[in-house]
Amino acid sequence: MNFESNISLAVDAIVFAYANSKLQVLLIQPKSGPFQNNWALPGGFVKTNEGLKDAVRRELQEETGIQVDYLEQLYTFGDQVDRDPRTRVVSVAYFALVNPKKLVLKADTDAAKAEWFPLDELPQLAYDHNIIIKVAIDRLKSKIQYQPIGFDLLNKEFVFSELEQLYMTILGHDIDRRNFRKKVLGFGILTETGKFRSEGSGRPAKLYRFNVSKYRALESKGFHFEIK
Amino acid sequence: MNFESNISLAVDAIVFAYANSKLQVLLIQPKSGPFQNNWALPGGFVKTNEGLKDAVRRELQEETGIQVDYLEQLYTFGDQVDRDPRTRVVSVAYFALVNPKKLVLKADTDAAKAEWFPLDELPQLAYDHNIIIKVAIDRLKSKIQYQPIGFDLLNKEFVFSELEQLYMTILGHDIDRRNFRKKVLGFGILTETGKFRSEGSGRPAKLYRFNVSKYRALESKGFHFEIK
DNA sequence: TCATTATTGCGTAATATATACACAAAAGTA
DNA sequence: TACTTTTGTGTATATATTACGCAATAATGA
Numbered sequence: 083m084n085f086e087s088n089i090s091l092a093v094d095a096i097v098f099a100y101a102n103s104k105l106q107v108l109l110i111q112p113k114s115g116p117f118q119n120n121w122a123l124p125g126g127f128v129k130t131n132e133g134l135k136d137a138v139r140r141e142l143q144e145e146t147g148i149q150v151d152y153l154e155q156l157y158t159f160g161d162q163v164d165r166d167p168r169t170r171v172v173s174v175a176y177f178a179l180v181n182p183k184k185l186v187l188k189a190d191t192d193a194a195k196a197e198w199f200p201l202d203e204l205p206q207l208a209y210d211h212n213i214i215i216k217v218a219i220d221r222l223k224s225k226i227q228y229q230p231i232g233f234d235l236l237n238k239e240f241v242f243s244e245l246e247q248l249y250m251t252i253l254g255h256d257i258d259r260r261n262f263r264k265k266v267l268g269f270g271i272l273t274e275t276g277k278f279r280s281e282g283s284g285r286p287a288k289l290y291r292f293n294v295s296k297y298r299a300l301e302s303k304g305f306h307f308e309i310k
Numbered sequence: 311m312n313f314e315s316n317i318s319l320a321v322d323a324i325v326f327a328y329a330n331s332k333l334q335v336l337l338i339q340p341k342s343g344p345f346q347n348n349w350a351l352p353g354g355f356v357k358t359n360e361g362l363k364d365a366v367r368r369e370l371q372e373e374t375g376i377q378v379d380y381l382e383q384l385y386t387f388g389d390q391v392d393r394d395p396r397t398r399v400v401s402v403a404y405f406a407l408v409n410p411k412k413l414v415l416k417a418d419t420d421a422a423k424a425e426w427f428p429l430d431e432l433p434q435l436a437y438d439h440n441i442i443i444k445v446a447i448d449r450l451k452s453k454i455q456y457q458p459i460g461f462d463l464l465n466k467e468f469v470f471s472e473l474e475q476l477y478m479t480i481l482g483h484d485i486d487r488r489n490f491r492k493k494v495l496g497f498g499i500l501t502e503t504g505k506f507r508s509e510g511s512g513r514p515a516k517l518y519r520f521n522v523s524k525y526r527a528l529e530s531k532g533f534h535f536e537i538k
Numbered sequence: 539t540c541a542t543t544a545t546t547g548c549g550t551a552a553t554a555t556a557t558a559c560a561c562a563a564a565a566g567t568a
Numbered sequence: 569t570a571c572t573t574t575t576g577t578g579t580a581t582a583t584a585t586t587a588c589g590c591a592a593t594a595a596t597g598a
Contacts, residue, residue, distance in 0.1 A: 088358040089319045091388075091400055130316040130398055133389035158386045158402050160319075161361035170358055172319055174386050174400075243575075260577070261557065283566035284574025310556095471546075488548070489586065511595035512545025543596075548589105555584065560577105567572075 090166075092173040093138045094125030094211070096218035097150060099180050100235040103247055104200040105222075106185070107215060109207075110145050111195040116167050117208030123215070124196070125173065138176045146196040147188045150178035152234040157217055165210050175214050177221055179234040226252055230271065230307050233292035241279055241287040242266075249309060262309075269307065271297040318394075320401040321366045322353030322439070324446035325378060327408050328463040331475055332428040333450075334413070335443060337435075338373050339423040344395050345436030351443070352424070353401065366404045374424040375416045378406035380462040385445055393438050403442050405449055407462040454480055458499065458535050461520035469507055469515040470494075477537060490537075497535065499525040 097108040109121040124145045128137040135153065142148050153176055159165060160172035187196050199205065201219070204212070226232050232248050233240075242263055250257050266272065272290045280286035297307070325336040337349040352373045356365040363381065370376050381404055387393060388400035415424055427433065429447070432440070454460050460476050461468075470491055478485050494500065500518045508514035525535070 089356060091317045091319060128317060128388070128400075131391055133391060134386065134400065135389050155386060158362065158383060160356070160402065161363050163359055163361060172356075172362065172402075174388065241575090258557075258559085259575090260559085263576080264578095265556090280565065280574095282574085283572065285564040285576075287575055469546090486586075486588085487546085488588085491547080492549095493585090508545095508594065510545085511543070511593095513547075513593035515546055539598100541596105541598080543594105545592100545594085547592075551587090553584100553586070555582100557582070558580090563574100563576075565572100565574080568570090 088170060090169055090171045091128045092125055092171050093128055093134055093141060094123040094173050094175045094214060095138050095142050095150075095153075095178055096123060096156065096175060096215055097142070097146075097148065097178040097180060098218070098222060098235065099182065099185055099198060100248055100251070101182060101185055101198070102200070103251055104202070105219075105251060106198040106200055107204065108146055108148065109197060109199055109205070111197075112208060115208075120206045120208040121197075121199070121204075122208035123175075123211045128174075134174050135176070138178075142178075148180060148184055148196075150180050151184075152179040152231055153177070156214075156221055159210060159214060162210065173214075175218070177218050179231060181234060182237055223252055223254075227310060228306070228308050230292065230297055239275055239277065239279075239289040239291055241281075241289060243287060245290075253310075265309065269305070270300065271307075316398060318397055318399045319356045320353055320399050321356055321362055321369060322351040322401050322403045322442060323366050323370050323378075323381075323406055324351060324384065324403060324443055325370070325374075325376065325406040325408060326446070326450060326463065327410065327413055327426060328476055328479070329410060329413055329426070330428070331479055332430070333447075333479060334426040334428055335432065336374055336376065337425060337427055337433070339425075340436060343436075348434045348436040349425075349427070349432075350436035351403075351439045353403075356402075362402050363404070366406075370406075376408060376412055376424075378408050379412075380407040380459055381405070384442075384449055387438060387442060390438065401442075403446070405446050407459060409462060410465055451480055451482075455538060456534070456536050458520065458525060467503055467505070467507075467517040467519055469509075469517060471515060473518075481538075493537065497533070498528065499535075 099106045108124060110124050112118055112122050124142055126141045128134060132140070138153065142150065156175040156177040158172060158174045163170055165171055165173070185198060226249070232245065235248060236244055245266070246257055246259060246262050271293055273293045275289040275291055277289040278286040279289055327334045336352060338352050340346055340350050352370055354369045356362060360368070366381065370378065384403040384405040386400060386402045391398055393399055393401070413426060454477070460473065463476060464472055473494065474485055474487060474490050499521055501521045503517040503519055505517040506514040507517055
């Protein structure tokens with residue numbers, strides 16, 4: 083059996099952040115290749131002795147200096163043989179979330195030019211990356227409804243209106259403040275910090291924290307997170 | 311940039327069928343390689359100019375002679391560098407369903423030895439295929455709850471008790487016959503054929519058919535299939 | 539052929555969940 | 569100190585889910 087392959091294996095990362103009531107995607111400016119005028123998802127070829135997830139983490143570090151808060155495999159793009167005009171490349175796309183602190187990109191890495199783009203202002207994208215982003219948005223939209231991953235898009239301590247805004251932005255429909263609060267608090271997975279935050283005018287808001295261990299405990303007892 | 315790769319790309323298929331109130335998985339006996347004494351998932355290396363899904367279909371045809379009724383990408387296994395003791399192999403696993411007619415495997419293809427195994431009687435498996443199957447079961451379990459893929463495991467014309475049994479088997483808990491029927495019929499995605507089936511003793515049962523176009527129409531109007 | 543057994547088909551009441559909706563409290567601002 | 573902004577809270581209604589028993593139809597065997 084011959085193990086030589088003419089297929090190159092790459093990974094790409096779709097990193098989402100949340101700022102200004104908008105979802106943001108992290109893009110880089112390719113230094114080389116056929117798409118130097120376009121922006122692209124961070125990513126690159128997998129090394130022979132490197133796990134896929136490790137490859138994503140490495141590329142993200144190298145190209146953007148970012149360490150993500152949530153990372154999961156999204157989909158492997160390899161049905162279209164000419165995705166990359168140079169050679170056959172199959173790409174395993176990963177889906178990542180970061181909290182707002184990561185929005186300021188450090189320039190002190192050997193990072194390529196990297197920037198955040200709001201979803202509704204995406205530039206021309208390289209390869210099939212617009213399709214990949216679409217798939218990632220779908221995943222985010224559906225997963226945020228049955229897994230508590232939204233908290234990874236917020237600061238550790240957050241205010242109810244932020245959580246609510248986040249869900250409205252991602253799901254694309256209004257949410258009743260009272261019912262939302264009632265439901266989420268009813269889960270018993272948030273801890274009051276006792277602190278308040280006062281942003282401009284208006285009554286100061288209670289700061290909450292997502293309680294991972296409580297969530298895990300409830301989950302193992304059959305609790306099922308769900309927000310529609 | 312150098313495109314040579316030492317990573318081989320494979321596809322594997324987890325094909326489920328439903329028989330004797332049990333889920334069955336399709337396995338093959340490897341002709342070569344380090345696992346000739348074990349059974350393995352059908353699959354093989356992807357050709358340079360072949361889409362991933364095409365590769366799965368080809369391998370399934372070659373190794374088992376089967377054409378599946380439902381096929382979707384499951385997960386790409388590539389975090390463990392030594393999954394295959396011979397060389398680095400990343401495998402894109404696909405998840406497939408077939409109806410009961412396909413349970414009789416044709417011997418007239420150039421198929422390797424292929425057999426159906428009930429999930430609770432799986433033999434020793436090659437590579438990390440037991441893990442892959444576990445992931446596939448999880449997917450089936452969750453997906454059958456929000457997509458009408460269960461019908462792909464039944465004959466075109468089926469009886470309510472079969473559908474109910476299928477769900478009980480996969481979800482692993484009892485279902486109230488009346489509530490189940492009420493709910494599913496309420497969806498409006500089944501068509502009565504007008505025919506009946508009498509299996510042994512007992513009152514003959516109405517034969518139904520899954521109405522794909524009705525489902526699509528409802529879906530586009532916001533209908534959301536869900537069975538817990 | 540008639541009683542028995544097995545399986546299907548069906549409705550209603552009780553409970554739980556989701557939705558709709560308005561006003562007071564706490565801060566900043568003019 | 570009046571006005572604006574934002575947060576925090578409860579109740580009534582509608583909807584969905586669950587629990588539950590009995591008659592109809594066929595095969596089987598005494």
